[in-house]
Amino acid sequence: MVKDAQVGVLRRKRMEGKTQEASAGAAGMSVRSARKWEHGLYPSQRRKPHTWRTREDPFAELFDTEVAALLVEDRNGVLEATTILAELNRRHPGRFGAGQLRTLQRRVRQWRGLNGPEKEVFFPQEHPPGREAAYDFTNCTELGITICGAPFDHLLFELVLSFSGWRWPTVALSESFEALLLGVQEALWRLGGVVEVLRSDNLSAATHELPLSGGRTLTKRYQGLLEYYGLKSTRIFPRKAHENGVVEQAHRRTKSMLAQMLVLRGSRDFPSVEEYQRWVRELIEREHNVLLGEKLAEERRHLHALPAVALPAYTAMTVKVRRWSTIRVLNHTYSVPARLIGERVRVLVHHDHLEVCFAGKLVERLPRIRGQRPARIDYHHVIWSLAKKPGAFARYRWREELFPSLVFRRAYDVLRSFHGERADAEYVRILYIAATSGEAVVERSLRELLEGTDRFDADRVRRTVRPERPGVPLVSIGVPDLRVYDALLEEAVS
Numbered sequence: 001m002v003k004d005a006q007v008g009v010l011r012r013k014r015m016e017g018k019t020q021e022a023s024a025g026a027a028g029m030s031v032r033s034a035r036k037w038e039h040g041l042y043p044s045q046r047r048k049p050h051t052w053r054t055r056e057d058p059f060a061e062l063f064d065t066e067v068a069a070l071l072v073e074d075r076n077g078v079l080e081a082t083t084i085l086a087e088l089n090r091r092h093p094g095r096f097g098a099g100q101l102r103t104l105q106r107r108v109r110q111w112r113g114l115n116g117p118e119k120e121v122f123f124p125q126e127h128p129p130g131r132e133a134a135y136d137f138t139n140c141t142e143l144g145i146t147i148c149g150a151p152f153d154h155l156l157f158e159l160v161l162s163f164s165g166w167r168w169p170t171v172a173l174s175e176s177f178e179a180l181l182l183g184v185q186e187a188l189w190r191l192g193g194v195v196e197v198l199r200s201d202n203l204s205a206a207t208h209e210l211p212l213s214g215g216r217t218l219t220k221r222y223q224g225l226l227e228y229y230g231l232k233s234t235r236i237f238p239r240k241a242h243e244n245g246v247v248e249q250a251h252r253r254t255k256s257m258l259a260q261m262l263v264l265r266g267s268r269d270f271p272s273v274e275e276y277q278r279w280v281r282e283l284i285e286r287e288h289n290v291l292l293g294e295k296l297a298e299e300r301r302h303l304h305a306l307p308a309v310a311l312p313a314y315t316a317m318t319v320k321v322r323r324w325s326t327i328r329v330l331n332h333t334y335s336v337p338a339r340l341i342g343e344r345v346r347v348l349v350h351h352d353h354l355e356v357c358f359a360g361k362l363v364e365r366l367p368r369i370r371g372q373r374p375a376r377i378d379y380h381h382v383i384w385s386l387a388k389k390p391g392a393f394a395r396y397r398w399r400e401e402l403f404p405s406l407v408f409r410r411a412y413d414v415l416r417s418f419h420g421e422r423a424d425a426e427y428v429r430i431l432y433i434a435a436t437s438g439e440a441v442v443e444r445s446l447r448e449l450l451e452g453t454d455r456f457d458a459d460r461v462r463r464t465v466r467p468e469r470p471g472v473p474l475v476s477i478g479v480p481d482l483r484v485y486d487a488l489l490e491e492a493v494s
Helices: 004-015 020-027 031-037 063-073 081-091 098-115 177-191 220-229 241-265 273-287 294-301 379-388 406-437 439-451 458-465 483-493
Strands: 132-139 155-161 167-172 197-200 232-235 315-320 326-329 332-335 344-349 353-358 361-367
Touching (some): 004 031, 020 031, 132 241, 155 177, 155 241, 167 273, 177 220, 220 232, 241 273, 315 326, 326 344, 406 439, 406 458, 439 458
Antiparallel strands (some): 132 155, 155 167, 326 332, 344 353, 353 361
């Protein structure tokens, strides 16, 4: 079948003075076809539209009476053709088959196009350079990243310039204010300037006073960030993610790129979180940001100057260490060294860890609790008192926190089967050995004991970890009598 493009080539060649044979060869058609198409309408203009049916419509009798009635009631347009076909088969058993689904889908689409409800219209926006940056968090669990072999469930914070599309990612563990502060500041300082407006998700708990205002009032901390950099804030309406489409599209493209690059890398494991973040940033810089060229340069010309220094990327608070050797920070409980009980300590809350300071010195660095976990108790902080009161272990509020690993948990269960209630005291003694002799060596010993079938207790673990040295016999050597040597000399002379 001759196409419009072929006819166009034919006629151009003829206008250039080429022969009919040469023009036909250039257009990829025979000379006979060239004579037919050298003048007149193009093939598409001669073709008649296909307005007739090639087969009988199986839904002709029922569409207006039954199907259309269902579609009229479906004001939100949620009914699918598969559901309608199943309903028709329920009403008229055996009349319709699965092979007629495509026909019904086409009829439903045509009906909705002519009679259906109005659909929501989306309005593309013009973004002046230097005006707006949008940010949001996205879950990256589906990437399957591991750190030293351990699964790494994390989020990715991205700030995107609406005009140029420049992106800056920061690995985050939660949608906390500290992670937001770190991501925004790193992006602005990397960019080298400040935009006019920050656009965000209205439902972000890190940004808005949700309980008090339904998400419409900025928190004091976030307001302080905006004022420090001279920024304005805009938010999308609840459940209207498309209103933050700039960053939503960036999330989709970033995760797609990372997923592909992980395949090329050949491994999803990284030696540290820092190494993983460096890899992500290098990829986005190489595969996206460097391609923006003049558009990014123009955006930078419209940015405002940065302040002299960046804000501290943490939240500071002062709390009192309770008699349980714990502190309460942002609705979570953390243990600290028992020597601090009764003292007030300064806590610096970072996006991924806490720093506990006393008398101006750092005394403890704690991983920040994620999700619904209520407490993080380090047995090293409480074992000295627990060893004196092992009976407290049985009903300790955070007892599950005193199992450093699954091996310790299994060992306790086996001790229960061997020793009954006395297992609590035996386990506390094992935990004490771990604190004094090293957790790794005790865990290795427990793993070996669990592989066997013999009964064991804390004494056996201690002997395995710290075997008794054989005793060295005491040998008494008397003082030699020098007169014996004198007698030997006299005999030699005589």
